[in-house]
Amino acid sequence: MRKVFIVLLIVLIVGTLSFTSTIAQESEKVFIPIGGGYGDTFDGVIAAGLARSQNGALNITVLPITYATDAESISAEELTENLDAAENRRSQLEEACLAGVPEGTTCKVQLAPIFTRPDALDEANLAFFPDDLTMVYILGGDQTIAMQVVTGTPIEEALAAAYQRGVIIAGTSAGLSVQNKPMIGGYVGDFGPESGLNAGAVDMWNSADRRGLSFGLTNVLLEQHFWERSRLSRLLNALVQPDVPRVGVGVDGYTAAEIINETTLGNVFGLYNAAVLDAETFDAAAESSFENDILSIHNVLFHLIAPGDFSYDLTTRQPSLAELPDDVERSLDGLTLPEGAGALLLTSLTEPTAGDPVLTRFLELSGGAEAKVLLVAVGYATEEDAQLAAQVYGEALGVETFALIVSPGVTTEIPPGSTGYSGIMVISPDQAAIQTDLLRQVVAAWNSGKPLLLNDAAAAVAGTFYSAQAPTPESTDDDPYADIDYIQGAFFQGSTEIKEGLGLLPIMIEPRVMDDYRWGRLTALAYEHTDSVAVGLGAGAGLEISANGAAVIGANGVFTLDLRGATLALGTNNAYVVANGLLDVFAPGETLAFSG
Numbered sequence: 001m002r003k004v005f006i007v008l009l010i011v012l013i014v015g016t017l018s019f020t021s022t023i024a025q026e027s028e029k030v031f032i033p034i035g036g037g038y039g040d041t042f043d044g045v046i047a048a049g050l051a052r053s054q055n056g057a058l059n060i061t062v063l064p065i066t067y068a069t070d071a072e073s074i075s076a077e078e079l080t081e082n083l084d085a086a087e088n089r090r091s092q093l094e095e096a097c098l099a100g101v102p103e104g105t106t107c108k109v110q111l112a113p114i115f116t117r118p119d120a121l122d123e124a125n126l127a128f129f130p131d132d133l134t135m136v137y138i139l140g141g142d143q144t145i146a147m148q149v150v151t152g153t154p155i156e157e158a159l160a161a162a163y164q165r166g167v168i169i170a171g172t173s174a175g176l177s178v179q180n181k182p183m184i185g186g187y188v189g190d191f192g193p194e195s196g197l198n199a200g201a202v203d204m205w206n207s208a209d210r211r212g213l214s215f216g217l218t219n220v221l222l223e224q225h226f227w228e229r230s231r232l233s234r235l236l237n238a239l240v241q242p243d244v245p246r247v248g249v250g251v252d253g254y255t256a257a258e259i260i261n262e263t264t265l266g267n268v269f270g271l272y273n274a275a276v277l278d279a280e281t282f283d284a285a286a287e288s289s290f291e292n293d294i295l296s297i298h299n300v301l302f303h304l305i306a307p308g309d310f311s312y313d314l315t316t317r318q319p320s321l322a323e324l325p326d327d328v329e330r331s332l333d334g335l336t337l338p339e340g341a342g343a344l345l346l347t348s349l350t351e352p353t354a355g356d357p358v359l360t361r362f363l364e365l366s367g368g369a370e371a372k373v374l375l376v377a378v379g380y381a382t383e384e385d386a387q388l389a390a391q392v393y394g395e396a397l398g399v400e401t402f403a404l405i406v407s408p409g410v411t412t413e414i415p416p417g418s419t420g421y422s423g424i425m426v427i428s429p430d431q432a433a434i435q436t437d438l439l440r441q442v443v444a445a446w447n448s449g450k451p452l453l454l455n456d457a458a459a460a461v462a463g464t465f466y467s468a469q470a471p472t473p474e475s476t477d478d479d480p481y482a483d484i485d486y487i488q489g490a491f492f493q494g495s496t497e498i499k500e501g502l503g504l505l506p507i508m509i510e511p512r513v514m515d516d517y518r519w520g521r522l523t524a525l526a527y528e529h530t531d532s533v534a535v536g537l538g539a540g541a542g543l544e545i546s547a548n549g550a551a552v553i554g555a556n557g558v559f560t561l562d563l564r565g566a567t568l569a570l571g572t573n574n575a576y577v578v579a580n581g582l583l584d585v586f587a588p589g590e591t592l593a594f595s596g
Contacts, residue, residue: 032170035251042096044269066141071148140173183212194515196233226250246280266311291587302581306571321579322567347542348511352396358542366423379433490520
């Protein structure tokens with residue numbers, strides 16, 4: 001009798017453990033933030049659903065709450081258009097699902113036609129959230145409309161209950177943003193990528209009536225279309241706002257990740273990578289400020305995660321690739337002038353205007369109103385283009401200028417000790433078209449004491465190495481993805497051509513990082529040459545190098561990306577993976593110097 005009791009007890013314990021394990025697995029909470037796009041991440045989304053499906057069935061509800069132009073009402077015409085667009089996405093996901101499930105597994109993908117707040121208040125629509133639901137897929141559009149539609153409605157309650165019982169909440173673009181409770185709503189007014197560091201640029205939804213989903217993530221801040229739309233500055237700006245998480249995750253377009261139980265970020269899938277910005281560990285957010293209305297923030301830990309065996313613990317802020325550093329002590333030496341050289345200014349101006357602070361400072365150093373400036377144009381497609389550009393810059397300077405076109409076919413030497421000019425300004429639109437050998441005479445004139453301003457592409461070649469890439473092309477109707485190789489593709493090892501620069505400074509420089517979406521180029525420089533710091537110039541920002549070091553001037557911030565102490569790897573897609581890089585933003589008035 002005792003043996004029978006023991007056997008029964010063992011069976012009961014094993015059965016209980018098995019039941020408990022099943023419940024734990026079923027109740028695993030999963031967010032899938034997708035940075036943008038659809039088809040490139042469908043396979044990963046379906047795989048995540050299959051791993052958590054029940055009884056050989058995959059049951060997905062597609063939710064278009066982001067689609068409407070008005071949260072309260074919708075015209076018949078717009079409703080028809082939105083239904084057609086949402087049905088198109090539903091059918092694409094269903095097609096991928098049917099192609100991806102094993103034999104014997106069923107796949108049901110239904111569209112919940114919830115576009116407005118009256119739809120979300122209609123309890124009949126709760127039928128789209130059955131007990132056997134596997135996943136909710138939130139479409140892209142406008143996250144602020146989405147939250148005006150569902151906040152405090154039966155649909156939001158149904159979503160919360162589904163998430164708690166283990167239903168995957170996936171969403172692309174705006175569907176990513178709503179997965180946060182404190183949510184980035186977008187830019188304010190006319191602010192954009194080029195001005196993302198400005199005070200007041202970010203529309204944070206972080207109150208009782210302006211927020212993301214009630215059950216959304218509260219320990220991390222999510223950002224969509226991250227590299228694709230140059231949103232690093234916007235995420236940094238958001239991370240320093242009151243009462244928000246101090247860790248941000250930027251997911252690139254056509255890329256996704258899983259966040260498990262609100263603690264583990266991993267299983268990146270799709271085409272590109274995700275970034276983690278940790279403004280908590282070394283008090284970056286706490287010690288940040290807005291100097292001259294531009295964000296100043298230092299010692300932000302910078303991590304990149306690509307497809308492969310890489311993850312990040314949101315609770316301990318620990319990347320899987322390497323242990324966190326104990327401190328951030330580091331130096332940035334050599335940013336001074338050689339003996340006898342003139343002042344050196346580096347800037348990133350694309351539309352010069354009279355009174356620009358960088359140009360004004362250059363004129364002060366070159367003699368003020370009596371200055372005579374040699375305008376050297378290099379890397380232009382034609383001599384006519386170069387002459388026109390020199391004319392535009394000459395008018396902005398407002399002093400006597402002389403244009404010198406430097407190209408393999410048209411070149412004039414500059415006497416090193418020339419007394420005809422009190423300052424030299426080099427302008428160039430295209431880093432890929434510059435031949436640094438043609439600028440040796442300019443360097444000689446600078447070494448002899450002439451103030452020198454290097455603008456845009458010319459600023460890039462001042463450092464030890466530079467990205468010899470053309471400006472980012474515009475996407476068009478004929479080629480809507482023309483910019484992808486230049487922006488997102490730059491995060492693949494070998495995609496960015498890097499050449500030796502003039503070596504005027506022991507750093508590497510990338511101009512126009514925000515407005516021309518050049519974060520991949522900046523990362524490539526830092527990744528491929530880990531003995532130097534990569535410096536990114538915001539549009540309108542400048543660096544003035546003097547005997548006292550390098551000071552930020554102008555109307556925007558200067559970034560430094562320091563991978564000298566980082567651990568590096570590559571994803572299975574050959575994208576850069578980084579643990580423990582350090583990112584800084586210096587505002588106008590600050591000197592480029594690291595503090596630990």
